[in-house]
Amino acid sequence: MGHLNADFDYDLLVLGAGSGGLAAAQRAVQMGAKVAIAERDAVGGTCVNRGCIPKKLMVYAANFVHQQQTAAAYGWVNPKGLLDWPNLRQLLQTRVEQLQKAQAEKLKKAGIDLLRADATFIDAHRVALGEQIVSAAKLIIAVGSQPILPDLPGIEQALTSRQMFSLEALPRRLMIVGGGYIGAEFGHICHALGSEVTLADSSEAILPGFDFDLRQRLQQHLQQQGIQILTETPLKGIQSERGGYRVQVSGREPLVADAVLCAVGRKPALDGLDLDAAGVETAAGAIAVGTHYQTSQPHICAVGDCIDRLPLTPVAKAEGRAAADWLFDQLPHPVDYDWVPSAVFTYPQAAAIGLTESAARQQRDDIRCSYARFQPLHYSPLESSFEALIKVVVDQTTERVVGVHIVAPRAAEMVQMLAPALRQGLTQAELSHPIGIHPTLGEELFNIST
Numbered sequence: 001m002g003h004l005n006a007d008f009d010y011d012l013l014v015l016g017a018g019s020g021g022l023a024a025a026q027r028a029v030q031m032g033a034k035v036a037i038a039e040r041d042a043v044g045g046t047c048v049n050r051g052c053i054p055k056k057l058m059v060y061a062a063n064f065v066h067q068q069q070t071a072a073a074y075g076w077v078n079p080k081g082l083l084d085w086p087n088l089r090q091l092l093q094t095r096v097e098q099l100q101k102a103q104a105e106k107l108k109k110a111g112i113d114l115l116r117a118d119a120t121f122i123d124a125h126r127v128a129l130g131e132q133i134v135s136a137a138k139l140i141i142a143v144g145s146q147p148i149l150p151d152l153p154g155i156e157q158a159l160t161s162r163q164m165f166s167l168e169a170l171p172r173r174l175m176i177v178g179g180g181y182i183g184a185e186f187g188h189i190c191h192a193l194g195s196e197v198t199l200a201d202s203s204e205a206i207l208p209g210f211d212f213d214l215r216q217r218l219q220q221h222l223q224q225q226g227i228q229i230l231t232e233t234p235l236k237g238i239q240s241e242r243g244g245y246r247v248q249v250s251g252r253e254p255l256v257a258d259a260v261l262c263a264v265g266r267k268p269a270l271d272g273l274d275l276d277a278a279g280v281e282t283a284a285g286a287i288a289v290g291t292h293y294q295t296s297q298p299h300i301c302a303v304g305d306c307i308d309r310l311p312l313t314p315v316a317k318a319e320g321r322a323a324a325d326w327l328f329d330q331l332p333h334p335v336d337y338d339w340v341p342s343a344v345f346t347y348p349q350a351a352a353i354g355l356t357e358s359a360a361r362q363q364r365d366d367i368r369c370s371y372a373r374f375q376p377l378h379y380s381p382l383e384s385s386f387e388a389l390i391k392v393v394v395d396q397t398t399e400r401v402v403g404v405h406i407v408a409p410r411a412a413e414m415v416q417m418l419a420p421a422l423r424q425g426l427t428q429a430e431l432s433h434p435i436g437i438h439p440t441l442g443e444e445l446f447n448i449s450t
């Protein structure tokens with residue numbers, strides 16, 4: 001492997017072997033750099049070990065329950081089975097270990113040194129990794145984020161998403177504080193698998209930041225399924241009592257639960273890094289970066305959750321590659337944040353791309369919204385109604401579609417396939433041109449009229 005700068009141990013030292021760090025290291029190696037990556041925990045970071053992957057496996061497990069419920073309407077007799085929780089937990093662990101191994105092998109094959117230790121800056125080119133001191137010409141900080149635990153009495157008794165993958169047993173009564181991505185997804189998972197779930201959010205509806213129609217539609221679905229949702233209900237404190245907890249929230253009687261999950265957001269994991277020693281500046285608790293992810297030290301970049309722009313795995317990967325391109329080739333590849341699709345893996349899913357109606361109205365006066373509200377064929381045999389929602393936000397001056405918001409099964413797949421066309425300036429008329437596949441959910445996108 002080439003070595004560009006002999007004054008240092010490495011051309012590039014990456015801090016954190018998560019989504020952003022791994023992508024950055026691989027890209028730098030492709031450009032001939034000698035690269036090491038420091039990791040204090042498991043290779044793969046949050047996504048592989050305690051985020052997207054084990055969470056999605058749990059979502060798959062939970063979704064069987066909804067299929068069983070529908071199966072009865074299709075004539076299946078006794079479709080209901082029992083979940084073996086330890087079996088599911090074992091599946092998560094096995095799959096995660098396989099992925100960790102695969103990632104470590106990939107690093108080895110690429111000639112990237114994996115240094116297993118907690119990293120602390122000594123100065124702008126040197127990092128202490130336990131007993132070892134490693135120097136590098138350039139660095140990329142990709143240390144990710146950690147859950148926010150508000151400063152409230154008894155908060156230390158709350159679980160965070162990290163523990164949700166290895167619970168001894170599913171709690172009978174689960175209280176979730178925070179109805180963002182994590183609260184909504186674990187609410188769906190645990191309710192489907194058998195817990196009584198109460199979800200309290202300080203906002204006026206779950207999923208702040210998403211379009212209001214999407215938020216309301218998904219909230220109604222979750223409530224219909226039996227999840228109790230309390231809005232405008234911030235947490236005040238947690239008290240333990242007789243093997244369970246009394247959860248104090250604003251304006252209501254305390255709630256009783258066997259476990260409390262705190263999911264009120266995440267913050268950059270910067271403790272112990274000693275950024276001051278490297279002269280790397282922060283702003284509002286995150287590492288401050290410029291267009292090319294360069295920090296206040298031009299040879300040090302930062303990417304992913306620790307810069308707190310858009311904390312999603314594909315974004316961290318794209319930022320990691322862009323930072324490596326910039327550091328080694330001065331290639332400007334900043335991420336286009338305007339068209340990043342995102343999804344909440346509940347049942348049904350909620351997914352969105354582009355502007356919400358309210359964000360679009362803040363930018364422009366003439367905004368039009370078109371809607372499709374429909375019962376997917378799959379649910380037609382059910383007695384209870386099931387309404388999916390597609391909302392398209394259009395700039396009337398240009399007729400361009402500026403946002404799409406969907407609550408439906410497989411909404412995530414539908415939304416992300418729109419990204420290339422939306423980036424090219426798709427108009428609403430063009431969206432209704434294609435002939436769809438019948439009968440599918442996706443064809444509804446092409447049937448929306450103005």
Ligand SMILES: Cc1cc2nc3c(=O)[nH]c(=O)nc-3n(C[C@H](O)[C@H](O)[C@H](O)COP(=O)(O)OP(=O)(O)OC[C@H]3O[C@@H](n4cnc5c(N)ncnc54)[C@H](O)[C@@H]3O)c2cc1C
Nearest residue numbers: 016018019020040045046051119143144304305311312313
């Ligand atoms: C429960 C949950 C579910 C999620 N689901 C999704 C999803 O479905 N889709 C999606 O796109 N995103 C999802 N996310 C978000 C996604 O996981 C993150 O945005 C992504 O992992 C960020 O990547 P990163 O490289 O910035 O950080 P991370 O993946 O967190 O990696 C940072 C790494 O740095 C290491 N580290 C930290 N400090 C140090 C140090 N001082 N020395 C050495 N190593 C250090 C950490 O151990 C970690 O391995 C989810 C997150 C959570 C918590």
Ligand SMILES: NC(=O)c1ccc[n+]([C@@H]2O[C@H](COP(=O)([O-])OP(=O)(O)OC[C@H]3O[C@@H](n4cnc5c(N)ncnc54)[C@H](O)[C@@H]3O)[C@@H](O)[C@H]2O)c1
Nearest residue numbers: 178179180181182183201202203234235263264265311343
């Ligand atoms: N499917 C996915 O892509 C996915 C899944 C999980 C996590 N993530 C990423 O992880 C990040 C963190 O997720 P998260 O769910 O922790 O944060 P979030 O920002 O999505 O949601 C936090 C929620 O907590 C509420 N809240 C804040 N303080 C509160 C209080 N004191 N009492 C009650 N409610 C309170 C907020 O109103 C909000 O609804 C997300 O922003 C997302 O980028 C993505």
